[in-house]
Amino acid sequence: MQKIDSNNNFYMAFYDDRFKINRVVVAFIDRLEKEKNTLNALFPMVLIRGNNKYKDMKEINRVLDNMYGASLSIDVDKKGDLQTITFSISFLNDRFAGEQLYEKSLQFLHDIIYGPIEYGGGFKEEVIEQEKNNLKQEIEGRINDKVQYAIDRCIEIMFEGQNYALYEKGNADDLKTITKDKLFLQYKEVVEKKPMYVMIYGDYNEEYAISKALEVFGQNQREDIKNDFSINFPFAGTRYITEEMEVNQGKISIGIRTNVDTRSTDYYKLLLLNGVLGASPKSKLFENVREKASLCYYAFSRVDRFKSVMVISSGIEIENYEKALNLILQQLEDIKKGVITTVEYESAINYYKTALMAIYDSPRDLLGFYLNQALVGEMLEPKEIFEMLKDVNVSDVKEIANRFEVDTVYFLRNRGAM
Known part of the structure; x- marks a missing residue:
């Protein structure tokens, strides 16, 4: 493993030649806070719907198909008092593709994440409303998994009033107050200022892998955000x-x-x-x-x-x-x-x-x-x-x-x- 830490940009490369499929993950870390958690869950859903470079999901899928069936995914998770917003791409190893898919994948992932900033256009109102509805269904659908629902309710009650009680995908009521401008401002805040982890896994020289990732994603100054691992309110009985x-x-x-x-x-x-x-x-x-x-x-x-x-x-x-x-x-x-x-x-x-x-x-x-x-x-x-x-x-x-x-x-x- 090789890693570089600079200005709260964390680059890690892991060499492994066992797999034909390699993977790059770009994760942003934000504080888990009310309302902001809903914004952070929504904007990745909007980003993978397209921008001024890749007009829509059809064009994005065409690019992925041309990269020998590469796959793009997003994820939003809770890590204590932190919220992680993750973009990932899996793609064929360069040795099997016969071309430099790694460098193409880095640039493609960058363009998905930063496209609305670098190529203009912002977010489309129609897309935001569609993804609001999708996120609303996901949030309200939590109740269908009774095992996880009961665990979540236990944590919500145990940590009432604390950020750890919040659901990583947000709250359905918060969606009503999200505007295009509000969402875009939060998106920019996260991808430009919050800690970033770029992780590369595959059959690549680790120094080369990190150097190419640095060329694409850079190492601008970002905030220092840390998790609070402890419970900071007294035990008052069961x-x-x-x-x-x-x-x-x-x-x-x-x-x-x-x-x-x-x-x-x-x-x-x-x-x-x-x-x-x-x-x-x-x-x-x-x-x-x-x-x-x-x-x-x-x-x-x-x-x-x-x-x-x-x-x-x-x-x-x-x-x-x-x-x-x-x-x-x-x-x-x-x-x-x-x-x-x-x-x-x-x-x-x-x-x-x-x-x-x-x-x-x-x-x-x-x-x-x-x-x-x-x-x-x-x-x-x-x-x-x-x-x-x-x-x-x-x-x-x-x-x-x-x-x-x-x-x-x-x-x-x-x-x-x-």
Whole structure:
């Protein structure tokens, strides 16, 4: 890997000759804030609809087809108190194309991102309204995935009034107040002033790859924006929240303050704890709550490194709420006492070995992994993280568990049930 940091422009190149398809990612980082999050979700959707160089999606697709079926994608995500706006292009390696597709892909991606500025024309009102409607449908469609909806509601309640509670794609009501000028100003603010990460993956000399990317995207001065990894309001005891909706299956989501500095080596202890509790195939939640007690349809846990939060999620029969919740929380108590079997520990280790090694099989996953690493402030490889995990013992896991505070227990149930 080779990298260059200059004026909050971060260039990273990763040489790998195993794949025919190479990938370039350009990511901008902004603060996750109300109203601005909706603008930041909308403008990438408008950008890929065309500009004064590429008139519309038909012309964009024609260019991609002429680049041997290259693919263009956008993504907006939440990383703690940050919002990432990502543009990606995947394309055939130059060796197989017989031409310099890498340099063409860099310029094409630049023209998609900066076209409305460099070629004039701004944004089209008609396109904005169409993409507003598409984004509105996506936001309102969140409710259709009840598992994720219950997790999101748990986080929204747990972090009420905090930026971390916001949805990365914004709010449907905010769309009503977005004008063409307002959207264009926010777009310019992001692509010209916010931190930029340009990440290149493929069969290229790393110095050459970065030098060509620098020629296209430059290194103008940008803002310094950092994530706040900690929870900055006091714990006030566990809250129990129940909401009703037309559901056939109850959803439990439990938000936990881990009180772990996830930029330290304690993060790897937390990660292994997560494997023991609810991530691995032989985890406590799966084996004891689902398989042995038959009290849930699924149960898992996950950790957000960018905010030191763990969430436990489970789907249950509504009448089993008390039994299921008590047994779920009992699994945490057992870990706090150091009650961890060899099978649970080894299953967690093997789970992460498989998951981390699988990252190497996908350029998309690798660049996503390294972007997260860069935002955390470390650049370990997946295999190095696995070595860190192997050094974690049961006593380490027990110590981390005893820092936990169960903040919010959210239950989504059917109307009129119980």
